[in-house]
Amino acid sequence: MTKPCENVALYFYGELDEPAAAQFKRHLAGCARCQKELLFLQHTQQALVPPAAPQAVVEKVLAPAKKTLPGWRRVWRAALAGVLVLGLGIYYFAAGPHPTLADDGAELVAYISAEADADYQQFVSDFEVFEQQF
Incomplete structure (x- = not known):
């Protein structure tokens, strides 16, 4: 006890x-x-327990944080930022870099054919090695 x-x-x-x-x-x-x-x-x-700061000091420190823009200014700033981002996006997609191809797309077809042929030859080679091992 x-x-x-x-x-x-x-x-x-x-x-x-x-x-x-x-x-x-x-x-x-x-x-x-x-x-x-x-x-x-x-x-x-x-x-x-720490002593509390005087109210005048607290108000002076927090005063800059309490200053806010009127409601319409905040809305316009947000809208302006949105329009700016949208405009930049449209500009990038409209005037941004695009590959230049012949009008009939012959260069693209030739490129795809060459790549496909190389991929096929690599596949055949890998498959032959696989068959030999098993």
Whole structure:
């Protein structure tokens, strides 16, 4: 069983259940040592709480953050940014780099044919190696 004086911190932080807290409260009324320790804990907790800044200082610091544009200015800025992004996108797709091909697409067909033939030859070669191994 614990001695009542060992429960000062538990009582201070509210960790004792109702019967134990009531018992400690009765003990506290007659124990000068527990009273001094409880007073020390209270003073320590008060010393650890930082003092609040004066309201005038808080308002001065936060004043620039509170300044906002009127509602219509915010809307116009957002709309203008959207139009700018849309315009840049249209310009890129309309005037951006495009491959130049002959009118009939002969260069494209020749390129695809050459690449397809090279891919087919590589596939045949790989397949022959595969057949030899298995």
